[in-house]
Structure formats: structure tokens, C-alpha cells
Amino acid sequence: MRVGLVTSNSHKLAEARRILTDFEVVGIDVGEVAETGSTFEENAIIKAEAGRGRAPIVIGEDSGLVVDGLDGAPGIYSARYGPTDAERIARVLQELGSTRSRRARFVAVVCAVVDEDPPRCFEGVVEGAIALEPRGEQGFGYDPIFIPLGGDGRTFAELGEWKDALSHRRRALVGFADWARAFADR
Template identity: 45%
Template sequence: MKKLIVATSNPGKMQELQEYLTELDWELQLKPDSLEIEETGETFIANACLKASGVALATGEWAIADDSGLVVEALNGAPGIYSARYGNTDTERIERVLKELGETTNRQAYFVCAIAIAEPDGSIAFSAEGICQGEILQAPRGTKGFGYDPIFYVPSVQLTFGEMNPEIKHKISHRGKAFEILLPVLKQQGIGHKK
């Protein structure tokens, strides 16, 4: 089994990534707590690459990183790459987005997820970006998920991320779409594929 270091200290994030990588023969491990990689990139993909590369170099192992966030049209793309830092808690972040949008009728938004996998020498072997289109509701709905999930409504399934069962979210989410691009490439290259 190949070891793959996940560039996060969040066990929930690791669990979510593990669910997408079940077909691959990889043992996922969290990055060391002491290892902090500064996200200085100006795009999601740049930040994912920075994190994957930094963790791979520091540990000497293959590493995977994702960077994701919410992009709201009427807020000129905010919170964007600052999604996680848009407030101190999920509730604060949601309240800030709703307050900034106010009564704006343009509620168009999308979630982006960029994933990068780095080789032990820090070079980026693979990267992919997935997008899920939706809109921002006036008030939160649903208690599943985390972050902006309760205010992010996907018209095609008529549910917020906060109302979706994991199977639906797994398929249509930005993370699901990024892995949809990435997994066939990994299998084709024979990277971590179960024999």
C-alpha cells in the first residue's frame, strides 16, 4: 500500500477524501500537526499545489491537497480563496455572506475544488479542478455538511448542500467533479491502483 499524506490536520477532510479514493490502494495519513504550509497562491489550484508540494517535500512521501471555496458573483467573487477565513466560525461566515448580499437579486454562486497530488520530491504529478453551480439562499436550510453548505442551493436537485444525503453530494459536489477528472487519470497511470 502506498502512503499518501493529506495536507490537512482535519480528520473530517481526510475521511471525505478517503471516500473518493476507495478504488485506489493508498493509505491516507494526516500531515504532521507542526507542519504549516502558507496559502499564498492567488487561485484555488495554486494553493492546492503549494500545500501538496510543501507536505511532500517535508515528509518525503506522496501528498494530496485540496483547496476549495465559495465564489459569489454579486460579491465580485468573494469569499473565494478566503472562504475559510471569512469569519471565525461557519455561522459567522454564513452571516457575513448573507449580510453582504443583502436583498441582491443576483444570487448566482459556485463552489470550486482544486486537488493536487505531489510526488515525494515535491513536483506536482496531477491536478484537477471541479465546479458546482448553484445559488445563495436568503436563509440557511439543512444541518448536514459544513461551511457554507446550508445556504448553497443546487437547482438541479432542489436541495442545499446542507440538505443533501452524502451519496447525492458525493456525486454532484465540486469535490466529486474534481475527483471525476482525477481518478481516471490516476488509474490510467497505474498510480496507487489496486491490482
């Protein structure tokens, strides 16, 4: 079954391909999409709707890092928290300092649109903590400073593809895949 992922982020596409092994995942380029929503779900729906009809099943995904000691920032603004990944990471570490709670989670919401139906959304969360300094070279975004709970203390950027076992994206996409298989068999 073919699934179109509306994204400009090649890392998201690569991870979705690794995780959705039963599906043929293709990227859909819709150009700039204004992410005007105030929640992950609203922004995921905006992206999915922008690609509606471009594949039998179209999905949009919105995700981000939610840090307790920063009152939930960067959250839905994760991609916009600075000009580069390195500057976004530096900003989180600098704002967090050494006294605030380092507890954090990654959240992903995947929304699917089919035919004329309303969107169906699936959320995935992975709890963890913000590292004292960046570690690891793999992955993307905030991976060098995120230590997942349930791992061995390595950051997502040190875990490489082992990230998939725990990731927010995996958890959201598994929910989507269960629904999509049932949808295809209907």
C-alpha cells in the same frame, strides 16, 4: 494504492475517503501551512508540496465558495471569511442582501505530487445558488446555504452524502483518480 491528503479539515478527509473508494486515503498533518497563493491552484500546490514524500502519492486540495453577487468573494478566502462557520455564513448572507445575484459555485482544485515530478492539478466545479437562509445540519462550511444546480432544491447540508453525487470535490477527485490509476499502471 495509498494517497496522502494534506489537510487540517476532517470533513475534507471524510469526503475524500467516501469518493476515492479504490484508494486508501490517509490524512497528512504538516502543521500550519501559509496559504500565500492568489489562486486555488497555487494554494493546493503549496499544501501538496508541504507533504511531498510522505505517501506514494500526496495530494493537496484548496476549495471555496465563489459568489457572483459578491464579485467572487469569499473565493480563496472562504476559510478566513470570519471566525466560525456560522459567522462566515452570516457575513455572506448579510453582504448579499436581497438585491444582488445569488448565483454561485463551489470550486475545488486537487494537486498531486509524486516522486520528484511537478504537481498535477485537477479542478472540479458545481454551479448553484445561495439560499435565503441556512438549511440542514450535515456537511460543513457553507453547505447550509448552497443549493446545487441539478439537485432538488435542497442545500448541500440537507443532502448529506448525496452531496457527493454533485460536489466540486467529487469532480476534482474523479479527475485525479483517473490520472492516478493510469499512473499506477504505467
